Amino acid sequence: MQRVTITLDDDLMEELDKLIDARGYQNRSEAIRDLAWAGLGQARRDAGSQQPCFGVLSYVYDHASRDLARRLTSTFHHHHDLTVASMHVHLDADNCLEIGILKGPTAEVQHFAEHVIAERSVRHGTLQIVPQIDRNTSDDEKA
Numbered sequence: 001m002q003r004v005t006i007t008l009d010d011d012l013m014e015e016l017d018k019l020i021d022a023r024g025y026q027n028r029s030e031a032i033r034d035l036a037w038a039g040l041g042q043a044r045r046d047a048g049s050q051q052p053c054f055g056v057l058s059y060v061y062d063h064a065s066r067d068l069a070r071r072l073t074s075t076f077h078h079h080h081d082l083t084v085a086s087m088h089v090h091l092d093a094d095n096c097l098e099i100g101i102l103k104g105p106t107a108e109v110q111h112f113a114e115h116v117i118a119e120r121s122v123r124h125g126t127l128q129i130v131p132q133i134d135r136n137t138s139d140d141e142k143a
Contacts, residue, residue: 041129052132054084055102055109057116058125063096065121072119076100079112095123103132 008016016031025031061068076083082104089097100116102109106129117125 037131041131049106051106052104053106053109054130054132055100055104055113056128056130057100057102057113058097058128059117059122060091060095060097060124061119062094062121062123063090064094068119068121069096072098072116072122075112075116075119082109082112106131 016028019025020028020031023031025034061072063069076086082102084101084103086098086100089099091097102112109129110127113125113127116122117127
């Protein structure tokens with residue numbers, strides 16, 4: 001692990017300290033490390049990275065919408081190489097929540113999730129990307 005010294009303006013430090021308190025971090029280093037990993041993950045997604053990742057795709061849809069459940073199932077079957085697992089929850093008489101665990105190149109996982117979320121009658125959708133870290137990679141190679 002390396003020690004790095006940075007200078008932050010007072011307003012930014014105040015916001016960072018609020019985040020540290022709200023999330024219960026033990027110290028500033030842990031918070032800054034998490035923010036750096038999140039920023040690097042976002043940069044990879046923006047760059048269309050082929051780096052492997054896990055994705056958690058969650059979306060709410062109207063189960064009575066014409067052919068939507070069939071189209072969604074078909075989409076997942078056509079991308080079986082990205083799909084690890086899924087869970088279906090009945091939220092109420094009209095809405096279902098699906099949670100899909102995905103694994104593959106970041107750009108492909110992102111593209112697949114965007115396609116699912118864009119389907120008509122999908123009311124809400126989010127994708128959480130988790131970088132797949134090779135345990136055999138040294139800390140220097142991760143950075």
